Amino acid sequence: MQSLGAHRRYQIGVFMLAWGSYAAVYLLRKPLSLVKKDMQAEMGLSTSQLGWMDTAFIFPYALAQMMLGGSADKLGARLTMGSCMLLSAASMFSFGYWNIFPLLLFLLFLNGISQSLIWASTVKGIVAWFPGDEQSTVLGLLGTSAFVGGIVAAATAVRLQMIGWRHCFALPSAVVGLLGLLVLWLFRPPPSKHEFNSDIDLKSKREIRQGSAPGLTQIFSIRGMTETALACFGTKAVRYTMLMWLPMYLYEELEYKEVQAGLLSTVFDVGGVAGSVSLGYIADKFFNSQSILCTTFSLLGSTVAFLLFLYTSTFGMTFNILFLFLAGFTNCGSDTMITGPIAAQLGKQDGRNMQGSVIGFINGFGTAGAILEGPTIGFIASQFGWKSVFYVMFTVALLSALSLTRAQSKSPKTITK
Template identity: 30%
Template structure:
C-alpha cells in the first residue's frame, strides 16, 4: 500500500522526535563517567563506591526496563517516556549539589528509573510507523541516537565540567547542571509534539500486528506476553544482549577512568579520547542494519554472530595496539566501538520489533533490554574485581571469552527470520 503524504510526514517527525529523545537521555547518563575522578577526589570516594553506584543505578534501570515495556504497551509510549525524561533531568540536576555517597546513590536510582522508560518506549513509538522489511535499515539509522547521543554527551560533559570558563568556580558540578538543562528542553519537545501511532491522529494504519487474534478474539497484553515468553528467539536475543550490554557499559562507565589511570592521559584527554568509542561506533550501527537487510534478508542473527566474533578479535589485540601510543589506542577503541554497537543496536531495535510486533514491541524490548541491563548491573563489580586482581589487560581477555560465547549463541539461530504476518 502506497503511503499518503501525511503518513510520510509523520514517519519523519516521529523518527526525529524519538531519536532526539533517546540521544537526550545520554546527556544525563554519560556525565557520571566523565566527572567521576573529580567527584572521587572532592567527596573522598573510591572505585568500590563507583561500582556500588553503578550497581544501584543499573538495578533500578533493570527493574524499570521490564516495567516500562509493559506500561508503554498499556498506556502508550508518549506518556511513559515523557515522565521518564523529566525524572532523569530533575534527578541529574540535584546530582550537581550532592555531597555524600548516600545522596548520590538515591539520585542515581531515580535517574535509572527515568532512563529505563526510554528504550522500550521509544522503540514501541517507532513500531507502528515502519514495516518489518524496512526495519533493519531504518532502525540502524535510528539507533545512532544512542551512539551519537553518547558521543555528544561525552564531549559536552567534558567541556562544561573542565574547559568552559563560565561558572568555573563550580568545577565538575557543571557537568550535571548543564546536561540536565539540555534534557529538560528535550523532554518538553517530545511531550508536546510526538504521537503514539497513526490511528491516534486519524491516519490509515501502516502496519498491523502478528498477534492480532487469539481463540477468544483480540489478544490482550497478558496473552501477548505469554506468546513472547515462549519465543526462543527472544531468549537468544536476550542472552546475547546480556553480554553486549555488560561489555558496552563497562566501556561507557570505565573507559575514561582506564585511559586516565592505566594509560596516564589527563582527565580532559581521557574524556575526549573515550568519545571516539561512540563516534566510530556509529558506523558499526549502520553496517549492522544494512548487512541484516541487504546481505542476509532480514536475518538478524547472522550479522550478530559475525560482529560479536569481530568484537572478540578486537579485544584480543587491544593490549598490543595501545603499545603504539595514542594512534593505536584510537584505532583499538574505534574498532571495539563498531563491533559493540553494531549487534547491540540490531538486537534491541529491529530484533525486538520483529519478535514483539506492533502490540508487543514494548514488552519484547523491555525483556531484551532488561536482561541486558542485568549484565550492565554487574559490569562495575566485574571491572573492579578483574582490574584489582589481574590488571586492566585481563579485563579485555574476559571480553574475548564473553564475546565468543555470545557469537556462539547467535549462531544457533543463524537462519532465523521472524514469521512476519504484518498487514502491509
Template identity: 25%
Template sequence: MKYAEEQPLPAGTPAWSQSEKRTKVRYAVLSMLLIATILNYVDRSALGIVAPSLSKDLGLNKMQMGELFAAFGLAYSIALVPGGVLTDVLGSRLAYALSLVGWSFATLTQGFANGYHMLLGSRLAMGALETPAFPSNTRAVTLWFPVQERGFATSVYVMGQYIGTPLFTGLLLWISSMYGWRTVFFVTGGFGILFSALWYRTYRDPARHRAVNAAELQHINGGVTPASRKPRDKFNWRMALKLLGYRQILAICLGKFCNNTLLVFFTTWFMTYLVEARHMSMIKVGIFQALPFLGATVGILSAGFISDFCIRRGVSVSAARKAPLIVGTLLGASIVLVNFVESNELVIAVLTVAFFAQGVGSMSWAAVAEIAPRQYVGLTSSITSLAANIAGVTTPLMIGYITQHTGHFYWALNLMGAICLVGTLSYSVLLGKLSRIELE
C-alpha cells in the first residue's frame, strides 16, 4: 500500500553531515497536532458550552439534549474504522486536511439550526468527519518521534482535549451572552476551516520534509534509515478482525471505553451539571469549569513525562506505559465523591482530581503506538478509538435518561465510578505485556 503524499525528495538533494546539529522539526509538527486537537475538542464541546441557553431557546428537554450529544459519538464510532483506513491510504497530510475542513463546516452549520433535527444532522456529520483526526495524530507521532519520546509527544497532542475548554470557554460564554449562542458555532467552525489550509500547506512526513536533516531522521528512526524498513503490505479489510483477535488490543479497547466515559461527561453534561445540579451562576461556572480541565492537562503531561523518563532510566516500555493507565483509571472512580460533599469548592476539587486521573489514563494512546503493526497504525488507532468513543454514545444517553427520570445526577455519577473500576481491571489483568504486534 502506498501513501498518497508528495514524492520523496529528488536525487541530488544535498546530504547533511552526520556531525551537523540535529534539526527539531518534529516539535513544530507536534505543535500543529496540538492546535488541531484543540480545535477538534472545542468544536465538539461547543454544544455543551451553550447547552443551557440553546436548549431553552429551542425548547429541548434532557433526553433530546442527551440524544444530540450521543449523535456525535454514534457517527464517530461508526466512521472510525473507515477514518483510520483513510489515514493509512492518504497519509496524515491529506486525511487531516479533509477532516479539518469537513468537521469545521459541520460545526458552523449548527449556528443555523432552528430545531432538534437540524442540530441532529450537524452533529452526525461532525462525528463522521472528525474520525481521521486521532489516527492521523498517532500516525504522525509514530513517524516523527523515536520510542523514547513518544510518550511525551502523545501527551502533548492529547493535552489538546483538555486545554481548549479552560482557554476558550470563558470567551465562548461571553460571545454567547453578547451575540447569541449561534455565533459560537460560526466562530469555532470558521477557525477550523482556516487551519485546515495551513495544515495542508505545511505538513509533510519526515522523509519528505525539506527542513529535516539526516541527523534528525536518524534520531527519529533509531539509526535505521526509512528505506531499510519492511515494505508496507497491501491493505486488507480482514486485518481489522485479525487485530481484534489480539489480547492487547481488546484490553486497550475496554480500558479506553471506561476511561473515556469521564471525558465525555466533562465535554457534554458538565456545564449543565454545574448550572442545574450545583446551582452555580454563569460567572462562577466561567471560573470553576476551567479547574478540572487544567487538572486533566497536568495529568496527561505528567504521565507522558514520567513514562518517558522511566524508559530512559531502564524501566521496560511495557511497565512504563501500563502504570499510568492503571493508576489513572482507578483514581478516576473518585468522581463518585461529589455525591457526598455540599460545598461547591469541594465539588470542583473532587472533579479536578477525577479529571486529572482521566488525563493520566489517556496515556493509552502511547500504548497503542507501541503495539500497533507499523503498516496498520491508522487502522489500529481507529479500532481502539472506536471502542473509546462508544462512550460518546452511551454516556450522554445514560446521563440524559437518568437525570430525566430521577431529576438529579446521583446515580449517573455512581455508574461512571463503577465503569472506571472495570477499566482498571482491564488494564491490570487483561492487558498483559505490551509489545509490537508482528503480523504473519
C-alpha cells in the first residue's frame, strides 16, 4: 500500500511538471498575436508581412514534427522535451529588441523548430505513468495546459504590453528556460514495474532503442492514420486562425479597445480548457470510449458555433463571450482529442511502439494547416472582409468532421481503451 501511495504521488508530481511546462511554452507563442498591431504601427509592416511572421513559426514547427517526431521514441521524452524548451527560450529572449524583419523571421523559425517536439514528448512521457483506463482522462487534463497557457500568456502579454510590446518576450523566455532545466532533472520514466506501455511488444521497444525510428511507410500503414491526420490539418487551421487573428478582428471589426480585445480573445481558450477536460470524459461515459466518434460530433458543433458567433457578433459582449466559449469548447477540445488520446492509441496499434512518431506526425501534419492560415487569412481578410474568414473556418471544420467519420469506419478499434 505504501508503494502504491508513493507511486501515485510520483504520478501527480510528473503530471504537474508536464502540465506546467507545456502551458509555459505558450508564453512564447501567444504574445505575437497580441502585439501585431503595435508592430505594424511602429515598424510599418503590412498585413501580409504579419501573416508571414505566423508562417515563419508554424512552417518549421509542422515540418520538424513530421520529420523528427521519432526523437522522443529514440532519445526519450525527458531529454527531448527539456532540450527543446531551452532552445525555444534562447531563440525568443531577444526577439522584442530587433527591428530587422528578416531577423525576426529567423528567430521565429528557430522557435518553431524548438517547440515542434515538445507536445509529442510530453504525451509520451505521461502515458508511461498511467494505465489505459485513465489515459483519455489524463490526456484530456494535460490538453488543458495549452489553453490555460494561452490564457496566462495573453494576460501576461497584455500586462507587459502596457510597458511596451518589446518587453513581451524576455521574461517569458526566462520562465520557459527555467522549466526546461526542471524537466531535464525531474521528468523521468517510471520504474519498469509501474510502466503502463505493456501492450507495446518488446521487439518494437528494442528496435526504437537501437535507433530504428519508424519511417513514413510504417506510419501510414496504421489504419485510420491518413484520415486522422487530415482532420487534424483542418482543426488546427481553424484553431490557429482564432489564435493569431481573433484579437485583431475584435479590435478592427467589432471596435473593442486594444486591451479589451486581448482579454476577450482568451474566452476562446477558456472554452478550450472546458472542452479538453469534458470531451475525454464524455467519450468514456457516453460513447463507449470511442474518441473519434465523440470528436466528430464536437467538430460538427464547432461549425454551428462559428456561424452563431458571426451572425450575433454585433449583439454585444454577452453574445460574443457565449459563442466564443462554445467555439473554443468544440474546436480546441477536438484538437486535444485528436493529438492526445486518438494519436496515442494509433501509435500503439497492433503492439507498435510509435507513440512519439505518430503523435508528432499527426500534430505536425495538422499544424501544416496553420502554415496556410497565415498568408491565406491575411489575404482573405484584406480582400474580402472578415465575414469571409468565418465562412472558410465553417467549411474547413465541416470537412474535418467528415474525415474523422471515414477514420472511424476504417479503424474503430484503435480508439478504444
